[in-house]
Amino acid sequence: MEKVEYVVRPIASEDELKKVIEINAVTLPEHYPYFFWLEHYELWRDIFLVALAGERIVGYNMCRIEYGVGHVKRGIVKQGHVVSIAVLPEFRQRGIATALMTSAMNSMKKKYGADEVYLEVRVSNEPAIRLYEKLGFKKVRVLKRYYLDGEDAYLMAREL
Numbered sequence: 001m002e003k004v005e006y007v008v009r010p011i012a013s014e015d016e017l018k019k020v021i022e023i024n025a026v027t028l029p030e031h032y033p034y035f036f037w038l039e040h041y042e043l044w045r046d047i048f049l050v051a052l053a054g055e056r057i058v059g060y061n062m063c064r065i066e067y068g069v070g071h072v073k074r075g076i077v078k079q080g081h082v083v084s085i086a087v088l089p090e091f092r093q094r095g096i097a098t099a100l101m102t103s104a105m106n107s108m109k110k111k112y113g114a115d116e117v118y119l120e121v122r123v124s125n126e127p128a129i130r131l132y133e134k135l136g137f138k139k140v141r142v143l144k145r146y147y148l149d150g151e152d153a154y155l156m157a158r159e160l
């Protein structure tokens, strides 16, 4: 496989946000209204990351910070939530999603003091489930009919 150099950094402009939305449109069935993207862009830019190969955005990881009942820790905790992550098909299996996840988890802990990180994933999405397991996430529970088409999700989480 040809080697691709890439850089992971926080999203920098609304123009980049539009590119991210284009990637989401072709890689995932879950789409969101513009204000939802903009909310993450404005409030949690440190953990809204893009991966660039040269000048081109080839992947993204949009996260947020919440308070809630811990999935792996006890009581009410500060949680990083991975809302949406994707890499363009031709740039996959080169470690880009791993870099997007490790960088986001680092910032969740260091910049926001988050105690744990969690996400939802389709029970059929094996590449993503493997990625998260490799990063130390565990399946915490099944969320029945979580997706609009009726598919269940695993809620997966790990300590930070």
Ligand SMILES: CC(C)(COP(=O)(O)OP(=O)(O)OC[C@H]1O[C@@H](n2cnc3c(N)ncnc32)[C@H](O)[C@@H]1OP(=O)(O)O)[C@@H](O)C(=O)NCCC(=O)NCCS
Pocket: 027, 028, 085, 086, 087, 088, 091, 092, 093, 094, 095, 096, 097, 098, 099, 120, 121, 122, 125, 126, 127, 128, 130, 131, 132, 134
């Ligand atoms: C899931 C996704 C983000 C992974 O991106 P990626 O950049 O290819 O991931 P990485 O190269 O960092 O892979 C890390 C690990 O994930 C697992 N993995 C990734 N793609 C895989 C595949 N097609 N089959 C099996 N395991 C896979 C492997 O364990 C891999 O480690 P390895 O290379 O040592 O085997 C990408 O496939 C994608 O964008 N899918 C569509 C969108 C999506 O499903 N997002 C997740 C929603 S919850």
